[in-house]
Amino acid sequence: MSQSVATAPAHELHAHEAGGFISTYVFSQDHKMIGKQFLTMALLMIILGGGMALMVRWELAWPETPVPLMHWVPEPYMYDGVIPPEFYNMLFTMHATIMIFFVVMPVLVGCFGNFLIPLMIGARDMAFPVINMLSFWVAVVASIIMLSGFFVQGGHAAAGWTSYAPLAAKPEFTGVGMGQNLWIISLIVLGVSSLLGSINYITTIINMRAPGMTFFRMPLVIWALFITAILLLLALPVLTAALAMLLFDRTAGTHFFIVEGGGEPILWQHLFWFFGHPEVYILILPAMGIASDLLAVFARKPIFGYRAMAYSMMSIAFLSWIVWGHHMFQSGMNPTLGTAFMTSTMVIAVPSAIKTFNWLGTLWRGDIHFEVPMLHALAFVSMFVIGGLSGIYMAATPVDIFIHDTYFIVAHIHYVVFGGSIFAMFGAIHYWFPKMFGRMMNDTLGKIHFWGTFIFFNGTFFPMHILGIGGHMRRIYNPTQYEFLLPLQHWNVFITISALLLGATQLIYAVNILWSLFAGKKAEQNPWHANTLEWEAPTPPPHGNFEHIPTVYRGPYEYNVPGLKEDWLPQARALGPQEVPAH
């Protein structure tokens, strides 16, 4: 097992003394504080993003009736609580924008990327702490720009989170002026934040692993974040370029996407989805890594097929660059190209299947502890299977003709991003909360929250498959305008009631977070008896993380090693000659 080892002793000398309030909590260069800052930002944004989703749901179930508690929103946004179509388009556009760019990415990449990478590879901090700090504050600027769009004349962006040209390229098509510009500028700025973060992650993982921490001894969550960072680094410039072109079309008289000046509307879709499909994997890969780690810890068993897991993530990342056309089968793209993209899309399903089977293999003959993080990790696996399988319908080009732009797609993306990423997020927060804040989250509240979320999540999103099969289009304001959808309307009511209950369940979560933060049980150093390096550090870890940089002797998943008394064997524990395991 012993291999040559990359280490970075240079950072031993980095100054890690305690600073004042501002340098500790505001302009902190400590990766753990920056991670917590990203978490705070995302948990605030999820309230807004979720609230907007519930308003969208209200409109779909009971069209053009006043939304309760929303009478205070002024005209022309809402009319005495009634959502007009312009505002409805704004709601679903901003729901997706906020959930993708300001919730899932900041939590999974911003928070856990920052918090876990140095701790789990045994480094004192990120390679570039100042750049790391900048990455967060640039994201704050982007958030402020994004939120300010709600207060400008004409309202916020309303062309969907995909902002297809020419709808988004000319203000007269949506009636939205400044709002769409701010949306573009915000995402360009946010792209800078992600780039700064990803450069940091990649450099840190390559250069700063502790002695003995070879690439193939890294936890899978670190592999996932590493691969995600590479995807971010390569995908975001494409989005930034496309957004700049869109902004120029809107404000500077260019015609990249406007036909009258010789532009090409489909070019936007190619650029957007060339970014957009890797982006989908940016949202799900860290979740896969988190789930892998949690499954091994709580099944008390080595991960099944560690290398297959790492290689399948690499192949997903590679293939994610050649599948973007599957978003465009009905766009007017050459049908032959459609067949090519269908084939690559079918291929990318294979590594996801490999991962699923390996997760099952990890559970096989384990010793499964149903702690709250484990429940979320298991839900992740179960829901990701549904999201993965429903993707096959879309990959098959003829079937996609029918279900494209219907609620089937909405169901699919929510099974992947909510059923996948958000469940992993809940699991990760509960699991690493003691390391982050020194206190445990409440178990009972955690279980109630899990079961409520799991049941109402399925109640909300599973029937969307049915709507989609019935032909229910996405992004429509009032389904009762269509005779062929009338027999399905009761499903919309059912979904909305589930969604409201799903939203209400999250109040339990808010209570749990706030209560545990201040009054939770004090955490021991390694409450889950896990092997990885973050549990070697004091709880919560000080600036600089480790008293002594640990030396790594083995892979991260050595649970229930035969011949040992304890059922875990930390990566950093040197074994005496008399306790060498039997294998």
Place this chain on the structure above:
Amino acid sequence: MLPWLPENVSSYGGDVDALFRLIFWITTIVFVLVQTTLIAFLVLYRHRPGRKVTYTHGNNTLEIAWTIAPSIILVILALMSRTVWNEIRGTMPPVDYEVAVMAKQFNWDFVYPGPDGQFNTADDLKLENDLNVPVDKVIRVRLSSRDVIHSFFVPVFRLKQDTLPGREINVWFKATKPGHYEIPCAELCGFGHSGMKGWLTVRSQADYDHWVQEKWPAKSAQADAAPPSSKTEEG
């Protein structure tokens, strides 16, 4: 889940539905197998004091098996999809009638070439949100848009195609049953996207001929009108 599929009344919709059904059964079987295995493992291997854990890092034979098995299924699905896709989007069968669609915020303008079969002639007829076609005939639809991207969606035909400004995209269908069906717009096109819909009337040949008589009373007189314009060429 398939009872919710709208009725199919196009010549190729049956093939789409057959593929849909095949994928439905494959994914349902995989779904049941995986979820059952998951739940079985959770019950069988739940924590008990003194539980014996099988210490293993994996099995390469299994890895190969569960790489190859889904690959084979997916390749077969891709090949089957390609056949149906080519039927719908490949070479068009001989065309009996043509109609042009100019989409705009928030209506479908249907332009009929009239008895001379040529567009941009004096006998062209424009009807808003009203498409009339005969049953059992191949209809070519020339799709374009005046402003933003719309999507021409006929659920009962399993037909959907985005319409683009500055480009003409041709699709075809052959209706198999007379009736009155909705044509919603499936691509977000602005604040009036919801409710942007037209009606498709599939008529029996006799009924269709009658409708033509009604719309073009002076049918024969117009037949040799203006020459075809260059604008009708495919873009």
